[in-house]
Amino acid sequence: MDKTEAFLDVSIWREQNGDGHFETYQVPRRANQTILDVVAWVQQQADPTLSYRFACRVGMCGSCAMMVNGAPRWTCRTHVLKVAEGASLEIAPLRNLPVIKDLVVDMDPFFDKWVAADAVFAPSQTRDDPMAPITPDDTMRIAADDAIECINCAVCYAACDVVAANPDYLGPAALNRSWSLVNDSRDAGQAERLQAVSAVGGCHNCHSQQGCAKFCPNELNPTLSISGLKRATAKSLLRWGR
Amino acid sequence: MIRPHRTHALWLAFILHRLSGIGLALFLPVHFYMLSLALTDPDQLDGFLAFTDLLLVKCAEFGLVFLLAVHMFGGLRLMALEFLPWSPRQKSYAATAVALAFFVSTGFFLQAV
Amino acid sequence: MLTLRLYFAQRLTALIMAPLTLGHLAVMIYAVQGGLSVAEILARTQGSVAWFLFYGGFVVAVAVHAAIGLRVVVSEWLGVRGIALSVFSLVVLATLLLLGGRAVWAVTFAGGGL
Numbered sequence: 105m106d107k108t109e110a111f112l113d114v115s116i117w118r119e120q121n122g123d124g125h126f127e128t129y130q131v132p133r134r135a136n137q138t139i140l141d142v143v144a145w146v147q148q149q150a151d152p153t154l155s156y157r158f159a160c161r162v163g164m165c166g167s168c169a170m171m172v173n174g175a176p177r178w179t180c181r182t183h184v185l186k187v188a189e190g191a192s193l194e195i196a197p198l199r200n201l202p203v204i205k206d207l208v209v210d211m212d213p214f215f216d217k218w219v220a221a222d223a224v225f226a227p228s229q230t231r232d233d234p235m236a237p238i239t240p241d242d243t244m245r246i247a248a249d250d251a252i253e254c255i256n257c258a259v260c261y262a263a264c265d266v267v268a269a270n271p272d273y274l275g276p277a278a279l280n281r282s283w284s285l286v287n288d289s290r291d292a293g294q295a296e297r298l299q300a301v302s303a304v305g306g307c308h309n310c311h312s313q314q315g316c317a318k319f320c321p322n323e324l325n326p327t328l329s330i331s332g333l334k335r336a337t338a339k340s341l342l343r344w345g346r
Numbered sequence: 347m348i349r350p351h352r353t354h355a356l357w358l359a360f361i362l363h364r365l366s367g368i369g370l371a372l373f374l375p376v377h378f379y380m381l382s383l384a385l386t387d388p389d390q391l392d393g394f395l396a397f398t399d400l401l402l403v404k405c406a407e408f409g410l411v412f413l414l415a416v417h418m419f420g421g422l423r424l425m426a427l428e429f430l431p432w433s434p435r436q437k438s439y440a441a442t443a444v445a446l447a448f449f450v451s452t453g454f455f456l457q458a459v
Numbered sequence: 460m461l462t463l464r465l466y467f468a469q470r471l472t473a474l475i476m477a478p479l480t481l482g483h484l485a486v487m488i489y490a491v492q493g494g495l496s497v498a499e500i501l502a503r504t505q506g507s508v509a510w511f512l513f514y515g516g517f518v519v520a521v522a523v524h525a526a527i528g529l530r531v532v533v534s535e536w537l538g539v540r541g542i543a544l545s546v547f548s549l550v551v552l553a554t555l556l557l558l559g560g561r562a563v564w565a566v567t568f569a570g571g572g573l
Binding site: 364367368370371374375377378379380381382383384385386388391392395396398399407411414415418421422425428429450453454457458 | 480
C-alpha cells in the first residue's frame with residue numbers, strides 16, 4: 105500500500121437488530137498498525153457505539169477474529185500493511201456465525217459443535233491414580249502434535265465453505281479437537297467420539313478444500329485432522345460392520 | 347454481504363471435481379440411451395455415430411473425456427489425501443491430476459480426428 | 460449430508476471405478492480410430508461375459524457413486540434436505556441402474572429385439 109497516504113478508508117459493518125450496512129471512516133495511519141488498532145481507533149475517536157470483541161491483543165485468546173477484505177483474520181496480529189488494498193480496508197463480522205451487533209458474532213453455534221463432535225476429554229482414570237506416562241516419541245503423541253495449539257478463534261470456521269453450505273457440519277475446529285483426543289491414549293471415550301464425528305454433520309462432509317489450513321493463524325491444518333478421522337471411522341466401520 | 351475467499355488452488359480443484367462430476371452425471375443417461383439404441387434401433391445409432399465424425403462433435407467428445415479423466419485423477423488425489431500418510435504437496439498433486447487429464451484427453455482427440 | 464456409510468460407499472465405488480475408468484479410456488482411444496459403428500461395437504461386446512461383467516460392474520458402481528455425489532450437490536447448493544433428499548438420491552440411483560443396465564444388456568446379450 106501507499107505509505108505516504110495519511111489516512112485509511114475503512115468500511116466497517118454496522119448491524120443492530122438484524123439490520124446491517126457498511127459505514128466508512130477515515131482513520132489516521134500509524135506505523136506498525138494492526139486491524140484491531142484501526143477498529144479501536146474508530147470506537148474511541150469516531151463512534152463509541154461500535155461493538156467489537158477482543159481481550160489479550162497478543163494472539164493467544166482467540167476473541168478478535170473478523171473478516172478483513174473478505175478473508176478471516178485474527179485482527180490483533182494482522183498488520184494493516186499486509187492486508188490493505190491500496191488505502192482501503194473492509195472489516196466485517198466473522199462469516200458463518202450470527203451477528204449480535206456490529207463486529208460481534210454469537211459464538212454459541214461454534215462451541216455447541218465442539219460438544220456435538222465429542223471434542224471433550226473423557227478421563228479413564230481419577231486424580232488419585234498415578235500420572236499416565238506418555239513419552240515424547242510416542243506415535244500417538246506425535247500425531248496429536250499436529251492438532252494442538254488451537255486458540256478457538258473460529259477463523260477456520262469462517263473460512264469453511266462446507267459450513268456455509270451445510271449448517272449441520274461440525275466444522276474444522278471441533279473436528280480438529282476431536283482428532284487430537286483420538287490420539288490421547290488416556291481418553292476413555294473413543295467409540296462414542298467416532299460415532300459423534302460420523303453423524304449427519306460429521307467429518308465425512310469435508311471436501312478437503314483446505315480453506316481452514318490456508319487461514320489458520322497458528323498454521324494448523326484441520327483438513328489433516330479430518331482425514332485422520334475419516335480413516336479412523338472407516339476402520340471402525342470395517343471392524344464392527346456397524 | 348461478506349466476500350468469501352475464492353482464489354486458492356485447492357478450491358479450484360474442488361470446483362473442478364464438482365463440476366466435472368455433475369457434467370458426467372448429466373451425460374450418463376444420454377450415453378446409456380444411445381447405447382441401448384444398438385438393440386432397439388441400430389440404424390438410428392449408426393446415423394448418430396456418423397454424426398460424431400464431425401470435428402465439432404469430436405471437440406465435445408474431447409471435453410467429455412477430459413471431464414472423465416480429471417474427475418478420476420482428481421478423485422484419486424482425494425483418496426490418497428484421505429487414506430495414505432499425509433502429504434503437504436496437495437497443490438502439486440492437483441496440478442498433476444489436471445495435467446494427466448489433459449494428456450489422456452488429448453491422446454483421445456488425436457486418435458479421433 | 461454424508462454419514463459414514465454413504466461416505467464409505469462413495470469411496471468404495473470410486474476405488475472400484477478407478478481401474479474400470481482407465482480400461483474404459485483405453486478402449487475409447489482404441490475404438491475411436493477410424494470412426495465408430497454399431498457393427499464394430501457389437502462385434503467386440505456381443506455375447507462376451509467379460510464385457511458384461513466389466514460394464515455391468517461399472518454401471519452399478521457409477522449409479523451408487525453418482526447418486527451420493529449428486530445428493531451432496533443438491534443439499535449444499537439447492538438446500539434440499541430430509542425425505543426429499545433421500546427420494547432424490549434413490550431416483551438418481553434407480554434411473555442410472557435402469558438405463559445403464561439396459562445399455563449393457565443391449566450391447567452384450569440381447570440377441571434380437573426387446
